[in-house]
Amino acid sequence: MTRTSAIFRRELSGYFTTPLAYVFIVIFLVLAGVLAFFVGNFFDRGQADLQSFFVFHPWLYLVLIPALSMRLWAEERKSGTIELFLTLPIRLSEAVIGKFLAAWCFAGIALLLTFPFWITVNVLGDPDNGMILAGYLASWLMAGAVLAIGAAVSAGTKNQVIAFVVTAALVFVLAVAGTPTVLGLLQGWAPSSVIRAVAGASLFGHFTAITRGVVDLRDLVYFLSIMVAFLAANAIIIDLKKAD
Amino acid sequence: MLEIRNLVKKFGPLTAVDDVSFSVPEGEVLGFLGPNGAGKSTTMKMITGFLAPTSGTAVICGHDIEAEPLAAKRRIGYLPEGAPAYPDMTAAEFLDFIAHIRGFHGIEARRRIAYIAELIHVGDVLHQPIETLSKGYRRRVGVAQALLHDPAVLILDEPTDGLDPNQKYEMRGIIRDLSPHKAIVISTHLLEEVEAVCSRAIIIAHGRVLADGTPAELAARSRYHNAVRLDLASDEAAGIAAELQKLPGVASVEAAADSGQATLWVFPQGGQPISDAIVRLARTQGWPVTGLYVERGHLDDVFRTITAPDATGNALRDAA
Numbered sequence: 001m002t003r004t005s006a007i008f009r010r011e012l013s014g015y016f017t018t019p020l021a022y023v024f025i026v027i028f029l030v031l032a033g034v035l036a037f038f039v040g041n042f043f044d045r046g047q048a049d050l051q052s053f054f055v056f057h058p059w060l061y062l063v064l065i066p067a068l069s070m071r072l073w074a075e076e077r078k079s080g081t082i083e084l085f086l087t088l089p090i091r092l093s094e095a096v097i098g099k100f101l102a103a104w105c106f107a108g109i110a111l112l113l114t115f116p117f118w119i120t121v122n123v124l125g126d127p128d129n130g131m132i133l134a135g136y137l138a139s140w141l142m143a144g145a146v147l148a149i150g151a152a153v154s155a156g157t158k159n160q161v162i163a164f165v166v167t168a169a170l171v172f173v174l175a176v177a178g179t180p181t182v183l184g185l186l187q188g189w190a191p192s193s194v195i196r197a198v199a200g201a202s203l204f205g206h207f208t209a210i211t212r213g214v215v216d217l218r219d220l221v222y223f224l225s226i227m228v229a230f231l232a233a234n235a236i237i238i239d240l241k242k243a244d
Numbered sequence: 245m246l247e248i249r250n251l252v253k254k255f256g257p258l259t260a261v262d263d264v265s266f267s268v269p270e271g272e273v274l275g276f277l278g279p280n281g282a283g284k285s286t287t288m289k290m291i292t293g294f295l296a297p298t299s300g301t302a303v304i305c306g307h308d309i310e311a312e313p314l315a316a317k318r319r320i321g322y323l324p325e326g327a328p329a330y331p332d333m334t335a336a337e338f339l340d341f342i343a344h345i346r347g348f349h350g351i352e353a354r355r356r357i358a359y360i361a362e363l364i365h366v367g368d369v370l371h372q373p374i375e376t377l378s379k380g381y382r383r384r385v386g387v388a389q390a391l392l393h394d395p396a397v398l399i400l401d402e403p404t405d406g407l408d409p410n411q412k413y414e415m416r417g418i419i420r421d422l423s424p425h426k427a428i429v430i431s432t433h434l435l436e437e438v439e440a441v442c443s444r445a446i447i448i449a450h451g452r453v454l455a456d457g458t459p460a461e462l463a464a465r466s467r468y469h470n471a472v473r474l475d476l477a478s479d480e481a482a483g484i485a486a487e488l489q490k491l492p493g494v495a496s497v498e499a500a501a502d503s504g505q506a507t508l509w510v511f512p513q514g515g516q517p518i519s520d521a522i523v524r525l526a527r528t529q530g531w532p533v534t535g536l537y538v539e540r541g542h543l544d545d546v547f548r549t550i551t552a553p554d555a556t557g558n559a560l561r562d563a564a
Contacts, residue, residue: 006344080328087292089317
């Protein structure tokens with residue numbers, strides 16, 4: 001536990017010693033604002049909620065989170081510090097979890113910094129704050145799932161650009177899995193169990209379910225199992241492929 | 245303290261390390277010598293638990309690196325090749341991170357960092373980001389990191405690479421000072437380093453141990469062992485060489501002319517001392533000798549003979 005927290009603290013403070021943290025947060029806040037106001041018609045909808053804000057988060061994460069996760073392991077490989085890191089008396093699980101939690105916590109900080117939106121809707125109207133809380137939870141879970149996928153991809157390469165592109169592609173596939181277009185393509189030839197499985201695997205589907213204000217156990221389990229599965233994959237990839 | 249048992253590492257069809265065994269007791273500094281790509285770093289990566297061996301294992305103070313990796317890793321201090329460290333951190337933050345991972349907190353962590361910073365002379369750069377440090381300081385931070393927990397076994401992959409002569413001298417002094425209570429393995433391709441710090445040397449090439457002994461023992465395998473170098477003032481070298489050739493115990497005489505004076509190399513038969521006979525002969529003959537040196541043997545000559553991928557190398561290995 002103390003070792004995981006040592007890794008966690010090193011990683012988290014690592015974000016803030018480089019411009020990465022500030023660039024990421026600024027771009028995240030600006031894009032979230034621009035999308036909510038101009039594309040989502042935050043004001044014109046005339047409703048005191050944050051739906052038009054949360055609805056774009058999956059797309060934002062599709063682009064921004066891989067930028068955060070790409071360095072997790074690829075940078076250690078590139079600079080050779082992975083050899084130092086993994087010959088310290090730590091378990092591989094502690095290394096994987098410490099790194100992931102730091103990145104997830106950082107994403108949480110960026111998300112919390114969107115609090116002016118929450119203040120704005122509370123000043124302008126009388127929103128359902130429970131629903132907004134659920135929206136934040138959904139957004140944070142979504143970020144965690146994308147980060148876990150990105151961490152596993154980053155574990156397999158020393159090239160951060162490759163890590164970024166592959167993660168974004170994987171997340172895109174998981175994202176569009178539940179859309180009518182994809183399901184329509186499967187309709188007619190694939191067995192209904194496959195269609196149900198593809199629809200159920202959709203990141204956006206589970207995200208939207210929670211943002212509606214209903215925190216269903218199945219959606220929580222979905223996000224947590226994505227994280228656990230990809231973190232396990234992360235550990236296996238590191239273990240199999242340490243040298244190069 | 246450190247025992248290596250039949251380590252083998254294969255990367256696909258390539259055998260990088262081929263059945264390497266040795267043990268290092270407390271108080272010994274083992275020099276791990278070999279040309280680039282000989283398998284030195286790969287062996288060290290297996291000893292420290294970074295790479296899993298294809299077969300064989302390393303035992304650190306009774307703890308098998310494969311079976312009990314955490315217990316074994318706690319007893320190892322390791323400087324990986326190139327002394328990697330997190331470039332964005334300051335040296336102090338980096339050492340603090342290592343201290344926490346190693347289970348030292350608060351005052352104990354600060355005490356250890358202060359002690360090591362003093363020992364390795366990194367005190368004045370502690371608050372600089374590692375990426376701004378010179379190569380020498382970066383390597384010292386790497387060594388400081390390896391020593392923080394006062395490990396019983398110290399594995400240093402090229403600890404003096406990239407250091408200037410003063411820093412090299414200093415680093416060798418530090419290694420010597422540490423040696424009485426530790427088992428130390430250093431890899432290097434600098435032969436003078438082996439003579440300066442190592443109590444034992446292993447020469448490895450193509451993943452195999454080709455020679456194992458004290459630096460003096462290895463040097464004795466050189467053709468220059470007990471050879472005599474004779475500097476002559478005049479150009480009577482040819483006649484003198486012929487005389488020397490007749491001397492009992494002399495295997496061969498070779499001439500090497502440089503800068504106006506003649507130099508003769510006299511090689512003995514079977515490495516036996518011949519200087520005495522040469523001195524007596526020179527005196528009775530009245531040769532204009534300006535210098536006479538007895539060689540203990542050239543480690544680089546031994547190294548080349550052993551590691552060169554030709555028949556002589558194999559012959560020597562079989563003889564060993």
